[in-house]
Amino acid sequence: MAAEKTKQPMGRGPRGPKPKIKNPGKLFARLMQYILAKYKFHILVVVIGIFVGVLANVQGTLFMQTLIDVYILPMIGAENPDFAPLAAAIFRVAAFYGVGALSTFIYNRVMVRVTQGTLRDLRDDMFTHMEGLPIKYFDTHSHGDIMSIYTNDIDTLRQMISQSMPQLLSSVITVVSILISMLALNVPLTAVTLLMVGIMMFATKTFAGRSGKYFIAQQRDIGKVNGYIEEMMEGQKVVKVFCHEEESRRRFRELNEELFVSANNANKFANMLGPVNAQLGNVSYVVCAIVGGVLAMNKVGGFTLGGLASFLTFNRSFNMPINQVSQQLNSVVMALAGAERVFALLDEQPEADKGYVTLVNAKREHGKLVESEKRTGLWAWKHFHQADGTTDYIELTGDVVFDGVDFGYSPEKIVLHDVKMYANAGQKIAFVGSTGAGKTTITNLINRFYDIQDGKIRYDGINVNKIKKADLRRSLGIVLQDTHLFTNTVMENIRYGKLDATDEEVIAAAKLANADQFIRRLPEGYQTMLTGDGANLSQGQRQLLAIARAAVADPPVLILDEATSSIDTRTERLVQDGMDKLMQGRTTFVIAHRLSTVKNSDCIMVLEKGRVIERGTHEELIGQRGRYYQLYTGKTPGLGVAAE
Numbered sequence: 001m002a003a004e005k006t007k008q009p010m011g012r013g014p015r016g017p018k019p020k021i022k023n024p025g026k027l028f029a030r031l032m033q034y035i036l037a038k039y040k041f042h043i044l045v046v047v048i049g050i051f052v053g054v055l056a057n058v059q060g061t062l063f064m065q066t067l068i069d070v071y072i073l074p075m076i077g078a079e080n081p082d083f084a085p086l087a088a089a090i091f092r093v094a095a096f097y098g099v100g101a102l103s104t105f106i107y108n109r110v111m112v113r114v115t116q117g118t119l120r121d122l123r124d125d126m127f128t129h130m131e132g133l134p135i136k137y138f139d140t141h142s143h144g145d146i147m148s149i150y151t152n153d154i155d156t157l158r159q160m161i162s163q164s165m166p167q168l169l170s171s172v173i174t175v176v177s178i179l180i181s182m183l184a185l186n187v188p189l190t191a192v193t194l195l196m197v198g199i200m201m202f203a204t205k206t207f208a209g210r211s212g213k214y215f216i217a218q219q220r221d222i223g224k225v226n227g228y229i230e231e232m233m234e235g236q237k238v239v240k241v242f243c244h245e246e247e248s249r250r251r252f253r254e255l256n257e258e259l260f261v262s263a264n265n266a267n268k269f270a271n272m273l274g275p276v277n278a279q280l281g282n283v284s285y286v287v288c289a290i291v292g293g294v295l296a297m298n299k300v301g302g303f304t305l306g307g308l309a310s311f312l313t314f315n316r317s318f319n320m321p322i323n324q325v326s327q328q329l330n331s332v333v334m335a336l337a338g339a340e341r342v343f344a345l346l347d348e349q350p351e352a353d354k355g356y357v358t359l360v361n362a363k364r365e366h367g368k369l370v371e372s373e374k375r376t377g378l379w380a381w382k383h384f385h386q387a388d389g390t391t392d393y394i395e396l397t398g399d400v401v402f403d404g405v406d407f408g409y410s411p412e413k414i415v416l417h418d419v420k421m422y423a424n425a426g427q428k429i430a431f432v433g434s435t436g437a438g439k440t441t442i443t444n445l446i447n448r449f450y451d452i453q454d455g456k457i458r459y460d461g462i463n464v465n466k467i468k469k470a471d472l473r474r475s476l477g478i479v480l481q482d483t484h485l486f487t488n489t490v491m492e493n494i495r496y497g498k499l500d501a502t503d504e505e506v507i508a509a510a511k512l513a514n515a516d517q518f519i520r521r522l523p524e525g526y527q528t529m530l531t532g533d534g535a536n537l538s539q540g541q542r543q544l545l546a547i548a549r550a551a552v553a554d555p556p557v558l559i560l561d562e563a564t565s566s567i568d569t570r571t572e573r574l575v576q577d578g579m580d581k582l583m584q585g586r587t588t589f590v591i592a593h594r595l596s597t598v599k600n601s602d603c604i605m606v607l608e609k610g611r612v613i614e615r616g617t618h619e620e621l622i623g624q625r626g627r628y629y630q631l632y633t634g635k636t637p638g639l640g641v642a643a644e
Contacts, residue, residue, distance in 0.1 A: 034122075
């Protein structure tokens with residue numbers, strides 16, 4: 001039984017409520033804190049570079065007044081004009097702009113390093129944190145939506161860090177320095193410029209406010225589309241078998257339409273903002289040129305043509321950062337929406353583990369268990385008692401006890417009720433029952449993929465809550481019904497069960513699982529590269545590799561969850577024989593679709609609706625003529641399990 005998918009990727013339809021960013025200021029501060037944690041010096045260089053670049057350009061513009069009034073105008077009409085002072089003045093202007101250009105180049109180059117380094121660190125931190133999340137997180141979140149965080153949301157941060165943030169800082173410094181310079185040149189013209197800026201800011205607020213809401217929706221709709229595409233690709237065979245192509249297309253068109261609406265509205269208003277502000281900037285320039293021309297011609301307040309030329313340049317430069325800020329606001333909003341999803345993943349609570357009992361290799365000396373540095377085939381639980389500072393070594397035998405266990409994937413929906421069972425060391429325990437009875441759920445509780453609501457589970461007499469999860473799972477070899485193979489060679493996929501296994505151990509495990517023969521028939525044998533989750537192999541071959549992976553680990557306890565469901569009967573017998581040899585003297589938990597495969601089990605547990613209703617050997621349960629008898633003989637239809 002798997003956890004019910006209770007949470008879907010967040011999103012909205014075209015007419016639904018518009019999502020909002022919670023605490024954008026706090027979110028931005030957290031992002032800056034993350035960047036500054038590793039790139040303080042780089043950011044300092046960037047800030048200094050922006051200051052120098054802006055001030056150099058402002059100084060160059062201010063010098064234009066002196067250039068015109070002092071050097072150019074006096075030479076008009078002169079009989080023998082001396083161009084040497086003019087050339088020197090032009091050179092100084094060029095020097096100012098050269099310093100600005102060099103500074104801009106340096107801080108942009110540094111910002112590339114900061115941006116890509118931050119994105120690399122974020123991806124590393126997200127993946128590291130994700131690997132520590134509980135299984136429940138992946139059961140309740142669309143995989144495509146999670147992938148969207150690594151791709152689309154991270155990409156929005158790239159644009160914000162590399163472009164928007166430097167541009168915003170540069171714009172603020174530019175606006176302040178230019179405003180001071182304009183006030184020094186002419187107050188009335190500055191008032192006219194500020195009036196037009198007020199109109200531009202009103203337009204910016206109107207358009208950016210509308211587009212920002214849709215940019216947030218766009219990021220979440222992208223996650224929904226990615227999730228659906230991934231789902232359809234994984235289930236394409238099912239889609240075709242049941243001729244659901246048209247329904248799949250219809251649902252995708254719905255999701256794609258939602259993305260279109262949010263993206264269209266976001267970019268519609270965003271693209272309108274730039275031209276509107278540009279035209280308002282042109283109007284401001286023309287008005288200042290007319291008013292300034294009148295003032296300069298009449299020399300009102302000592303205003304000169306050189307001052308007018310400088311002021312008009314400042315006017316253009318003053319409007320430009322305003323326009324640039326308005327354009328960057330949408331990128332900032334979209335990036336903050338992406339940052340919200342990134343930090344939401346990083347804020348997910350990792351899998352809790354308060355266990356302190358560890359699994360160690362052991363050996364016997366003078367009749368007592370002691371820890372061994374080498375693998376001996378004998379395992380022990382290392383139990384340190386904090387009260388008296390002593391350490392006990394308890395042999396791992398595979399004795400498992402469920403004592404009144406209640407469990408639900410959500411607290412309000414209990415799926416296992418007062419489960420009481422025991423598995424003595426070395427026994428082969430089988431779980432049978434109709435679909436949804438709770439068979440897989442029990443095995444998920446043994447390895448603590450989920451924690452129980454009530455009762456206790458003891459492993460070799462130790463409460464599993466006291467055992468470190470990594471050590472607990474290391475003691476369990478699990479072959480799942482859903483086989484997953486990784487992009488690598490056949491050899492490495494089997495070695496996944498034991499990373500330090502030799503080639504000889506891998507081959508021995510493959511032979512034990514009856515996989516050696518088909519592996520050697522592959523184009524490159526054990527070195528054949530597998531891609532697409534082993535798509536070039538049959539389901540049975542993929543399952544054999546999974547069994548070989550468990551075999552190479554040589555675990556103390558083995559869990560087979562429908563491990564042979566995709567293997568023919570003859571191969572199943574061979575594999576079962578191999579597993580019986582491998583697990584001789586070890587505890588084995590088996591969930592089997594074919595009841596004929598569990599006949600030789602030491603104990604068979606019959607589950608129904610989350611309760612253990614029968615327990616015994618095959619012969620004992622047949623003699624009881626209860627539910628197991630009905631399942632085995634097939635006399636109870638519709639339960640999904642029949643004898644073979």
